[in-house]
Amino acid sequence: MRKINLKHSISLICLILIAAALIFSTSPKIVAQATDGTTVSIVPKDNIFYVETTPVNSTFVVNATVTDVTNLYNWQVKLHFDPSLLQCTKAFIPADSPFKFPVTPTPVIDNTTGYVMMGASLLGEVPGVNGSGVLATITFKIISAPTTPGESLSCNLTLDAEDTYLLDPDIVEMPYTPIHGYYEYALDTTHPEIVEVTQDPPPDNVLETQVVKVSVNVTDYETGVKNVTLIYTTDNWTTSKSLSMEFNATSGFWEAEIPGQALGTLVKYKIEAYDYAGNFASDDKAGEYYTYTVIPEFTAIAILILLLATLSIAILIKNSKKHLKPKN
């Protein structure tokens, strides 16, 4: 692989610049004056991905940007990464970058040592360029994945202190603050949360053979909820059945129906959920389970309610007839 060390010895760019300086020796010299705010940054700074949402072999892009630079004539960026985790697949200066200068040596991508290096020079077109913008756009491919939940693989995306530089037309280095990047690839470790469980009809009013609709609100940080299961028993967990709950996009709840049961049956159930990273959550109402007992259609209470209702209606009818009577 062709390696260019542009800094330790006199670089290709410098040679060109020296030649250019000789040619353009009558050009007015501009004093290098980097403002206090000059930075070279990796943007985004944090590049955090999860296995379940960003599969291995996915790519992501970072920019090396410069801010508030004055009289930039020649620049170089060398960015280090861990080549056991990432491979650089592409590096270029965007066409619309104000720092895409005429002399641009081919970027050096070293996926063995783990660095990418590139630069550009104005070649005699003094003065330099002021402002902020993208120096380089760099694409990385994720090549290694963590294998156990909670594990994460990470590395810094470090701007080389020596080989990242900003030069003025006199080939004088201008100070800048480096803002390095960070990469992390993790198996998500936040569990889904079963927030709320409701049933219709309510537990004290389930009749013979009546289907019970159970609605569950489940939330999950990061990856989202993959599936929710209702597990119920009618013989105190000697046997049990699982119902896959369906997500209702309108209500935002996960729903399932427990089939109608015979009179007197005690039904117990619990809810389980997984997120897309394989994290598990269970809600068995702190070991008590959600329960209901199937009651007859006409219990004593029901009859009493019915009698009261009948009486109320009778009174209402009587009252309304009274009102209909003319006053005189």
Ligand SMILES: [Ca+2]
């Ligand atoms: Ca999660």
